[in-house]
Amino acid sequence: MKECLAKKLILIGFDGGNPPFIEKFVREGRLPNISKLMKEGVYSETFPVMPCDTPTNWCTIVTGAWTGTHGITSFHVHLPGEPLNRMHFSVRSYWSKAEFLWDAAAKVGKKTAAIMWPVSFPPTCKSCIFIDGTGPGDPQWRLDYSVLYTTKPIGESYRHRADIPVKLTEASGWRNVPSSRSKPLEATIEVSSGAAMVWTEKGWESLEVSTPKKTSVKHHVLIIDSEGSGYNKVIIAREKDASKPLATLKPSQWSGWIYETLERGTLSEEEKRLDFRELPKGAFKGYFKYKLVELSRDADVFTLYRTDIFMASGWAYPENLTQELIENVGPFIEGLELTTPTLAHGDWETYFESIDMQVEWQIKASKYLKEKYNPDLLLVQIHTQDAINHQLARDIDPNNPNYDPAKAEVAWERFARTYEDVDRLVGGIMKECADDETLIVLLSDHGAIPVYKLAWVGVALMRKGLLAYKRDPETGKTVVDWSKTKAYPWRTYIFVNLKGRDPDGIVEPEDYKKVQEQIIQALYEMRDPETGECPIALAVRKEEAEILGQWGERVGDVLYYLKPGYTDVDLDRDRALKLSVEELETLRDVEPSSEICAHHQFLPNVTYGGMSVKAVFIMKGPKVKKGYRRRTPIWQVDVAPTIAYALGIPEPKQCDGKVVYDFFEK
Numbered sequence: 016m017k018e019c020l021a022k023k024l025i026l027i028g029f030d031g032g033n034p035p036f037i038e039k040f041v042r043e044g045r046l047p048n049i050s051k052l053m054k055e056g057v058y059s060e061t062f063p064v065m066p067c068d069t070p071t072n073w074c075t076i077v078t079g080a081w082t083g084t085h086g087i088t089s090f091h092v093h094l095p096g097e098p099l100n101r102m103h104f105s106v107r108s109y110w111s112k113a114e115f116l117w118d119a120a121a122k123v124g125k126k127t128a129a130i131m132w133p134v135s136f137p138p139t140c141k142s143c144i145f146i147d148g149t150g151p152g153d154p155q156w157r158l159d160y161s162v163l164y165t166t167k168p169i170g171e172s173y174r175h176r177a178d179i180p181v182k183l184t185e186a187s188g189w190r191n192v193p194s195s196r197s198k199p200l201e202a203t204i205e206v207s208s209g210a211a212m213v214w215t216e217k218g219w220e221s222l223e224v225s226t227p228k229k230t231s232v233k234h235h236v237l238i239i240d241s242e243g244s245g246y247n248k249v250i251i252a253r254e255k256d257a258s259k260p261l262a263t264l265k266p267s268q269w270s271g272w273i274y275e276t277l278e279r280g281t282l283s284e285e286e287k288r289l290d291f292r293e294l295p296k297g298a299f300k301g302y303f304k305y306k307l308v309e310l311s312r313d314a315d316v317f318t319l320y321r322t323d324i325f326m327a328s329g330w331a332y333p334e335n336l337t338q339e340l341i342e343n344v345g346p347f348i349e350g351l352e353l354t355t356p357t358l359a360h361g362d363w364e365t366y367f368e369s370i371d372m373q374v375e376w377q378i379k380a381s382k383y384l385k386e387k388y389n390p391d392l393l394l395v396q397i398h399t400q401d402a403i404n405h406q407l408a409r410d411i412d413p414n415n416p417n418y419d420p421a422k423a424e425v426a427w428e429r430f431a432r433t434y435e436d437v438d439r440l441v442g443g444i445m446k447e448c449a450d451d452e453t454l455i456v457l458l459s460d461h462g463a464i465p466v467y468k469l470a471w472v473g474v475a476l477m478r479k480g481l482l483a484y485k486r487d488p489e490t491g492k493t494v495v496d497w498s499k500t501k502a503y504p505w506r507t508y509i510f511v512n513l514k515g516r517d518p519d520g521i522v523e524p525e526d527y528k529k530v531q532e533q534i535i536q537a538l539y540e541m542r543d544p545e546t547g548e549c550p551i552a553l554a555v556r557k558e559e560a561e562i563l564g565q566w567g568e569r570v571g572d573v574l575y576y577l578k579p580g581y582t583d584v585d586l587d588r589d590r591a592l593k594l595s596v597e598e599l600e601t602l603r604d605v606e607p608s609s610e611i612c613a614h615h616q617f618l619p620n621v622t623y624g625g626m627s628v629k630a631v632f633i634m635k636g637p638k639v640k641k642g643y644r645r646r647t648p649i650w651q652v653d654v655a656p657t658i659a660y661a662l663g664i665p666e667p668k669q670c671d672g673k674v675v676y677d678f679f680e681k
Contacts, residue, residue: 019663020638021454024392029437031401032459032631034060040434048442056635057678059645063461064564068615070106072460073133079655079670080113081564088569095568099503099510103290106150113669117143120664128390138332145332147349151398158208158277158301158324165318177356191258197240207231208277230278245312264307272302272346300327302346344379354402370436378443385448399433408465408612412624454636454661461614464623466582469608470550472504475537484596493592502534508571531556534573543605550581579623582613638680
């Protein structure tokens, strides 16, 4: 083994962390633990690899590999020889073609424990510990996603199926009803396994077809007025017996953990298309919590939040560790820190409380693993910043046409609170797990910027006769007309429909370069009707993209990146198929966007609206310089080799990056 500077590693990742925000909140004195790390260590901005998104960069951070090397090309991977609209959900370790840091460390006897590190599931190292390891909001161990039972549903504007309407009626048939000054009211709510969803840049997205529900349980809700000043208490029970409550709640109170057994349905066609090959099947015990968000005195408003239902098995490796952690640390829900459906009702407190619970769990779990298993490398990831970026990025942008200083002040405070949670996570893990021989690294995978306009490249391709849609005569749905399609767009990539390579290929191999040039010309001819600006920052042929870290069979034949303020998220992937052919033909190059922020479709050096696509890197430890700020950003590919150098372990096999020697004392 090489000479080491540090004996242990603590690597903490916070998804979507923005350099300008870290610097602002450190200046304001709101991040004492992170501030201490910066004063006693090094700080640098980081260029994410492209596409600048979650799975691509968390994979790069622990492999040191460019996108072209590890092959995790955003949230979905396309394999050669398959239909161009066939994609595999990429947040799985088996899609990486590069060795991970924990596998390299294991070769020299070092043990890793990884908590919620994306792309670490399924485990690749038998001697390591893994907790979760999928991606944010992943369906792997979920029996259902969080919902609101409410008398005031607002529809599906937040996300699919978030609000479940509830009608309160006069209670009947209950036993052991407590004294109530007003007539007791009741409702029955259903707890069931539901639709599978995936997290993308838009946030949680429901799959096109829900997983068939197999089982459900009913919980009975009793609402009473115990003090004579209006309804103030809710009793939740499996049967109409108030003496056997699952929870007794007043407004703003949380229940304890509630366990139920539910059966997952068979995979839907949409799940099969996205290749969720590892989803467990059968009946599973799961757990969740309730929170009584609101109960008005007249009971006109009743809102009960239920967290995700998470399986009580399977989410930790080795397998017996799941039950061990539940007993010694407490139940775990991946993504508990993601934005809750209560935000649509103006309730942010439930969201912040959920983050608090996740931070506390991660600190306790880190402490437990340190004391029981003493790992040499401890990796912890949390998804707070990316989630809130997608809610509030526009509100703090002074260039927003609807900018409101009062609204911006509120948004800044909400942003600050999530960074304070990360600071608390850092402080807690350092206190419980670090010593003078520990290398401590805090980093993010990418940043984000606000967006306002949709620049969908499909319009330009259709106009040039490169992309065609038609109405399916049997289903009436819009489908791609592959017999007329020469180019197919998918998330910063455009694939040439090449004969001999693609199942429906129509472009002759000798015309490949010509079609590439036609695609690029079509992109650069796009115009914003308001400004006359071309929304494309860069469009290149695949052969020219090595300088961007992109190569190999999974990368598109043409790559494009947008200028700040534009996004393509509204219609990328298969969203276009939800429109009629006539509606598609009326789209302009640029339309208003419903999205609030984005990151994947930009070049990694972009700053805009007070935010940045760049990521954060902070490191402290033995022989690390103190108070050093690097003038130029490092690349994410440099993280793994720099950590390996400090620990004296081999770099991962396919590592492309370099050691950042100027971080260390001579």
